[in-house]
Amino acid sequence: MLKEEVIQTDQDYFMNVFGKRFPIVLERGEGVCLYDNEGVEYLDFAAGIAVNALGYKHPQVTEALKEQVEKLLHASNLYYFEIQAKLSKLLVENSCGDKVFYGNSGAEANEGAIKLARKYFKEQGQEKYEVITAKESFHGRTLSTLAATGQTKYQKAFTPLPKGFKHVSYNDLNAAQKAITKQTAAIMVEPIQGEGGVNPAQKEYLQGLRELCDQAGILLIFDEIQTGIGRTGDLFAYQTYGVEPDIVTLAKALGNGMPISAFLAKDRVADAFKPGDHASTFGGNPLACRAAYATLQVILEDGFLKKVKEVGAYFRERLEQLAVQYDSVVEVRGKGLMIGVELKISAKEVVGKLLDGGVLALTAGENVLRFLPPLIITTEDVDQLVKSLDRILAE
Secondary structure: OOHHHHHHHHHHHOOOOOOOOOOOOEEEEEEOEEEEOOOOEEEEOOHHHHOOOOOEOOHHHHHHHHHHHHHOOOOOOOOOOHHHHHHHHHHHHOOOOOEEEEEOOHHHHHHHHHHHHHHHHHHOOOOOOEEEEEOOOOOOOOHHHHHHOOOHHHHHHHOOOOOOEEEEOOOOHHHHHHHOOOOEEEEEEOOEEOOOOOEEOOHHHHHHHHHHHHHHOOEEEEEOOOOOOOOOOOOOHHHHHOOOOOEEEEOHHHHOOOOOEEEEEOHHHHOOOOOOOOOOOOOOOHHHHHHHHHHHHHHOOOOHHHHHHHHHHHHHHHHHHHHHHOOOEEEEEEEOOEEEEEEOOOHHHHHHHHHHOOEEOEEOOOOEEEEOOOOOOOHHHHHHHHHHHHHHHOO
């Protein structure tokens, strides 16, 4: 189909929840580049919104998926799968968690974490059900995770939302402390707010939340849907900050494009789930687990995460040079290869101009450019992006 036919067919038959999409039809990818159905190449600094950590057509992941497709896609979690067991072992051995559960999306992982927190206190005979989250947070689009999300623009069309969620200012330890009551079960926070504007937490804030939770006897949940699996230069952002949560949620990059999510918990918390308390038909299926296992094997190779930190630091340095050069740049922030650039001008317009120049990028709100490239980008790729951005800011 020609580009115009694809766009028209989509508009005729697909629910319009994405609004007016960018007018390109993507067909294939290789390395850190995507190609549309007219053969135009795009340097990708979006990675499917932090999903394609290893870019496209990565040989180890591609070969693993080919092998698994020939064997088994799905049966049921009523049975055991070797690849699921191996993935669970790999995740636990490289995290602060002791047990893991799989789903298909970030919202499912967060929903599961909320359920586990409530069940943990039910097992102790305590009626603790409230979860404290941050303003400008984003935790998903199911009704419960929408209620957890600290942005009314996503909520107002779906009220009344489930009760039991409080939103307090981010990086404000005093606000979190004041919100804790006898009904509080957990504090859930993103180590770096992604959709909310690429807002990094202060180390003292996360350390303080850990102390607050310990003092109050409640749980600390880290939503690492976007920050996890190498994005900050460590496998998990909690390692970057040196603060361990009781539960951590994952998705996006875990399967390098295959839908899979997970939440990990300490044994004392995970043991609250009994047979029948939680389940997923598709979660942890052999194909998704094979993709995640192959992805993790690559990211855990010696030197991989060190390179992410090095390229991330170089990227920040280049962007900060633009901040000095142009008044339209307010601030550059982030960690590793999760970087936001706050502007005085429309971020969406800049993203559109980058697209015209063959570069894909994202926004986070009205005025923040968000860069979430594949973790395999090079300094040369960074230079190409910065050159394009420099040209646009100079207009």
